[in-house]
Amino acid sequence: MNNEYQNRYARLQASIARRGFDAALITSTDSIYYLTGFRYLPFERAFFIVVRPEGEMVIVTPRIEAENMATITLPHRIVEYTDYPAPSGETYMDALGSVISPSEKIAVEPSMPAELMVATGEYNPEVVPLIETLRLVKSKDEIRRVQTAAKYSDLGLRMIMEAAKLGTTIKGGYDRIPELRSEIMKGEGAFDQYTSSIWLGVWAAPFSAQPHRFPEPTDIFREGPNVGLSFLRVNGYSAETERTFFLHEPSAEEAEVFATMLAACDIAYGMLKPGVSAHEVDHQVMSFLRSEGFENNLLHRVGHGIGLGGHEGPWLAEGSDDVLEENMIISIEPGIYWRGQGGFRHSDTVLITSDGYRQLTDFPRDIKSMTLA
Structure with a gap:
C-alpha cells in the first residue's frame, strides 16, 4: 500500500506544479485518508497537510494528534499547535504561518470549511479540486x-x-x-x-x-x-x-x-x-x-x-x-x-x-x- 500512497503523492505534486501553485492545503478527512491512509476526525481542531511541487509534506496538527502521525509512512515533517482555541502565538494559523507565506500562490479544496477559508483569507487561496480530480480514475x-x-x-x-x-x-x-x-x-x-x-x-x-x-x-x-x-x-x-x-x-x-x-x-x-x-x-x-x-x-x-x-x-x-x-x-x-x-x-x-x-x-x-x- 505504501507504493499506492507514494504514487498518489507524486501525482498530486505534479498537478500542483502543472497549475503553477506554490503549495496546496489539504484539509478534508477523505483527502487526508486518500493521500496518507491516516484516519482523522477534525471536530473543531484544524488539520492541514501542506504539499509543494517538490519535497516532503508538512503536517500542521494539534498536539493531541502528533503521536498518531506514526501511521503515515510517507516522508513528512510535523508542525504542532497547542489546541483550539489557543492564545496568540500558539494557534493553528500561527503554525500554518510558519510554513507558508502570503506571497505564495496557494490552492485549497472545495470542501474546506468556511471558518478555515476565512482564516486563510490573507493567503488569497484559490479553490481547485486537485485531489478530487485524482480520485476520478481508480487504481x-x-x-x-x-x-x-x-x-x-x-x-x-x-x-x-x-x-x-x-x-x-x-x-x-x-x-x-x-x-x-x-x-x-x-x-x-x-x-x-x-x-x-x-x-x-x-x-x-x-x-x-x-x-x-x-x-x-x-x-x-x-x-x-x-x-x-x-x-x-x-x-x-x-x-x-x-x-x-x-x-x-x-x-x-x-x-x-x-x-x-x-x-x-x-x-x-x-x-x-x-x-x-x-x-x-x-x-x-x-x-x-x-x-x-x-x-x-x-x-x-x-x-x-x-x-x-x-x-x-x-x-x-x-x-x-x-x-x-x-x-x-x-x-x-x-x-x-x-x-x-x-x-x-x-x-x-x-x-x-x-x-x-x-x-x-x-x-x-x-x-x-x-x-x-
Missing part, C-alpha cells in the same frame, strides 16, 4: 476494494428483500445490519469504524416516490413499487445496489413503467466507454424518458461516481463537463417517480473498462425476480 487496488464493497452491497440488498413482507414494517431490513457487519468482519477480518458504514433502507410504496426521504422504521409494506437500497462503505471504499421490487403481482401499468425504467438503464449502459461525455449519457436517457411521457416524473441525474465516497465525481448529469475514462467507477440509476404512488429505480456500481463497462454489483434486475409475491 487496481481501489477497484479491488470497491469490488469487495460491491459483494457485501449485494448481500445487504438480499437481506432487505428477505425481510420484506406485505403488512409488516420495513424495520426488518434495519434489523439485519448487525448480521451484515458480522459477515464483513468474518470475510475481511476487519470493519474499521472510522472508514466503514452500512445503510440498508427501503422506501415502501408510496414513499418510493421520494428517494431522499429518510424511511421511518414504522413504514409499512403495502402494494406498489418498493425501492430497496444497500449503501455501504467497507474499510474505506463504497458501493451501492438498489432495486425496485414488488410484494404482489404488479399491475400492467406498473410492469410497463418498470420496463421503461430498465430501457432507460440500457440506453445508459449502451453508451458507457472511455471518451464518452457524462452530459451526453444523461441527456440521451432523459430525452428518452421525456419522449415516453415522463417529463414530470424525473427527479435526478442518471448517476455519479463511487469510490471513497458514495457520491463523488464524475457526475452523469446534463451540464456536466466530465468525460468517462477507463477505471472510473460510477452508478447507473435513472428513476421514474409518481407522487402518492411510488417510484421505480435500479442502481448498480459500474466500472468503466477499456472498451465498455463491467458491473461490479451482481443482482437480478428483471421483473420476475423482483416480484416476491
Whole structure:
C-alpha cells in the first residue's frame, strides 16, 4: 500500500506544479485518508497537510494528534499547535504561518470549511479540486476494494428483500445490519469504524416516490413499487445496489413503467466507454424518458461516481463537463417517480473498462425476480 500512497503523492505534486501553485492545503478527512491512509476526525481542531511541487509534506496538527502521525509512512515533517482555541502565538494559523507565506500562490479544496477559508483569507487561496480530480480514475487496488464493497452491497440488498413482507414494517431490513457487519468482519477480518458504514433502507410504496426521504422504521409494506437500497462503505471504499421490487403481482401499468425504467438503464449502459461525455449519457436517457411521457416524473441525474465516497465525481448529469475514462467507477440509476404512488429505480456500481463497462454489483434486475409475491 505504501507504493499506492507514494504514487498518489507524486501525482498530486505534479498537478500542483502543472497549475503553477506554490503549495496546496489539504484539509478534508477523505483527502487526508486518500493521500496518507491516516484516519482523522477534525471536530473543531484544524488539520492541514501542506504539499509543494517538490519535497516532503508538512503536517500542521494539534498536539493531541502528533503521536498518531506514526501511521503515515510517507516522508513528512510535523508542525504542532497547542489546541483550539489557543492564545496568540500558539494557534493553528500561527503554525500554518510558519510554513507558508502570503506571497505564495496557494490552492485549497472545495470542501474546506468556511471558518478555515476565512482564516486563510490573507493567503488569497484559490479553490481547485486537485485531489478530487485524482480520485476520478481508480487504481487496481481501489477497484479491488470497491469490488469487495460491491459483494457485501449485494448481500445487504438480499437481506432487505428477505425481510420484506406485505403488512409488516420495513424495520426488518434495519434489523439485519448487525448480521451484515458480522459477515464483513468474518470475510475481511476487519470493519474499521472510522472508514466503514452500512445503510440498508427501503422506501415502501408510496414513499418510493421520494428517494431522499429518510424511511421511518414504522413504514409499512403495502402494494406498489418498493425501492430497496444497500449503501455501504467497507474499510474505506463504497458501493451501492438498489432495486425496485414488488410484494404482489404488479399491475400492467406498473410492469410497463418498470420496463421503461430498465430501457432507460440500457440506453445508459449502451453508451458507457472511455471518451464518452457524462452530459451526453444523461441527456440521451432523459430525452428518452421525456419522449415516453415522463417529463414530470424525473427527479435526478442518471448517476455519479463511487469510490471513497458514495457520491463523488464524475457526475452523469446534463451540464456536466466530465468525460468517462477507463477505471472510473460510477452508478447507473435513472428513476421514474409518481407522487402518492411510488417510484421505480435500479442502481448498480459500474466500472468503466477499456472498451465498455463491467458491473461490479451482481443482482437480478428483471421483473420476475423482483416480484416476491
